[in-house]
Amino acid sequence: MFRLALHSPTPSRRTPPRMLAAAAALLSLAFTCAALPHSGAAAAEPRTADDTRSAAPRTPQVPAGVTAGVAVFDRQTGTFTEQLNASATFRSASVVKLLLALDFLWNRSPADIPDADRARLDAMLRSSQDSAANHYWSTYGGPAIADRMITRLGLVDTARPPAGYEGYWGYTAISARDTVKIYRHILETAPADVRDFIMQRLRQSTRCASDSFDQHFGIAAAFNRPWAVKQGWSAFSAKGTCGTGSSTSARAQGGSAAPATGAAGVDLSRPALHTTGTVGTGDRSIVAVLTLHPDGTSYGKAYTDLGRLTRSLNVPGGTAPTGTWYGTWGSDVAVRKDPALGDNLLTRLPAGVEVLVGCQKKGQAVSVPPYTNDWWAYLPQYGGYVTNIYISHPDNQLPDVPLCTEQH
Numbered sequence: 001m002f003r004l005a006l007h008s009p010t011p012s013r014r015t016p017p018r019m020l021a022a023a024a025a026l027l028s029l030a031f032t033c034a035a036l037p038h039s040g041a042a043a044a045e046p047r048t049a050d051d052t053r054s055a056a057p058r059t060p061q062v063p064a065g066v067t068a069g070v071a072v073f074d075r076q077t078g079t080f081t082e083q084l085n086a087s088a089t090f091r092s093a094s095v096v097k098l099l100l101a102l103d104f105l106w107n108r109s110p111a112d113i114p115d116a117d118r119a120r121l122d123a124m125l126r127s128s129q130d131s132a133a134n135h136y137w138s139t140y141g142g143p144a145i146a147d148r149m150i151t152r153l154g155l156v157d158t159a160r161p162p163a164g165y166e167g168y169w170g171y172t173a174i175s176a177r178d179t180v181k182i183y184r185h186i187l188e189t190a191p192a193d194v195r196d197f198i199m200q201r202l203r204q205s206t207r208c209a210s211d212s213f214d215q216h217f218g219i220a221a222a223f224n225r226p227w228a229v230k231q232g233w234s235a236f237s238a239k240g241t242c243g244t245g246s247s248t249s250a251r252a253q254g255g256s257a258a259p260a261t262g263a264a265g266v267d268l269s270r271p272a273l274h275t276t277g278t279v280g281t282g283d284r285s286i287v288a289v290l291t292l293h294p295d296g297t298s299y300g301k302a303y304t305d306l307g308r309l310t311r312s313l314n315v316p317g318g319t320a321p322t323g324t325w326y327g328t329w330g331s332d333v334a335v336r337k338d339p340a341l342g343d344n345l346l347t348r349l350p351a352g353v354e355v356l357v358g359c360q361k362k363g364q365a366v367s368v369p370p371y372t373n374d375w376w377a378y379l380p381q382y383g384g385y386v387t388n389i390y391i392s393h394p395d396n397q398l399p400d401v402p403l404c405t406e407q408h
Contacts, residue, residue: 060084061312063305067267067292070309071176074316075187076284081314085176089157089266090290092174093232094128095274098182099149100136100169101125101198102190106152110197125201128231129210137169146172153185159266170234173266179276179288187283202228202277207347207382212240214350217303218275219287221356221381222310223318229277232290236271236299241332241348267292273302275310280317287315300328300353307354323356323380324401327392335384339363339376346384355379359404360388360397378404 060082062068069090072082080086101121110118124132137145143160150158157175161168186198203226209215215231271293279285289310293302304327311320331351337344340363349355358380365374366387373396375388388396 059312060309062309065294065297066305066309067270068309069176069288069290070313071180071286071288072313072315073180073184073286074284075184075282075286076316081285081316083177087157087175087177088290089159089173089175090274090292091170091234091266091268091272092172093170093234093272093274094130094133095174095179095230095232095276095290096146096169096172097124097128097133098186098198098230098276099172100133100145102153102182102186102194103140103145103149104136105194105197106148109191110193121197122201123210125198125230126204127206127208127210128215131210133169137167142166142169143172153181155181162266162268165268170232171266171268174290176288176290179290180286183276183278183286183288187278187286199228199278199283202230205229205231208242209240212242212245213299214240214242214303214347214353216381217273218289218306218310219277219279220275221307222313222320223279223315224321226281226283227277227279227318228283229275231276232272232274233299233302234272235269236302237296238299238351241350243347244345270295271297271299271302273299273306275306279315282317284317285315287313289313298351300350303350304352304354321356321380323358324398325354326357326377326398327354328352328386328390329392330390333386333390335379335382335386337384339378339385339387341366346382349386355386355391356381357391357398357401360401361404377401 060068060070068084069086069088070082070084071080071086074081101124104117120132120135123129143166146158146160149155155178157173157178159173161171165171186195205215205220205228207214207216213233218231219227219229272291273293274290276288279287289306291302291306291309293305328349329352333349335346335349337346339361356379357377359378360375361378362374363376363385365372366389368389371389373387373389375397376385377388377391377398378385388398391398
């Protein structure tokens, strides 16, 4: 939940909308500004990751407006620790790429596949490359891939895309409990070389996906390594901001050409964001969190809501990262290698996303006239800094965040 600060912001903390044009010009080397958040989302209440996990009830905490299907399976005990709407079906988005890889490798050894396929599978599993998925879907039968994998793995909720949309691999229906089955097959039944090939690439998930979306949400943000993830997202209107290059438009495999619903009433239009994978030593827990968000939800808000839901789960073997969660505001906010402007850009944050702050230090003063701040927040999950101007707190220096040591 968001709350408003009860005291007025100091001059160095908030920029009135009328100042944003000037601010953008002055900070063009740092980040592109956006309108201030609406008052109901101006300041996220800071919470440490450890506090979040210890205080949360042992049931999934689903943010308002979010539709979720959740399953967490503890492989050590052979039991589910979380199940919420686990049989509910969602469009898979890029989670179906697990099935595309398994289908291609069904009667093949990874050691014997052509170099071109190795490169495609690397990009599809690590960076969620859509062109690789298009290749496998079109080359090996499209919906027949879903049919084959349903039979092979004994999936009960999974279904091919609806009639008329057979070319849309992201419209394959899937559930949280079927996602657990897919991972159990990879880990426990698939040939060892197939298991190792797929899991190694999921462990090497890149922060920036091939479409420039930041894909280290959910599992990847809620838990320390070891983890392995295959994420999914579709129908967001924003462009990807991840990395140092230009933005890329949102992927179309779940886009506006879709009917409102598919087979068995699967929603094909609302923004979807899914996090799936394993957590802990020996891939102890399998986690599947599938979500839909209200029309018009920004990628940063969905990212934040999915993160809060994932952090509320009972995930055996998972350890929470140290730090304090804060909201941010603005768009294209720069994460930099050092607490200073210049040629040191690492990536840009999704607009309005919640971030984990590990420590803070003074650096180069950043000015958005008449406001100035020389404090910078270190984001350990990004390995870089953002100016505190764009952290949703009214003070220059965050009150509950320690000073950075010399290694930062």
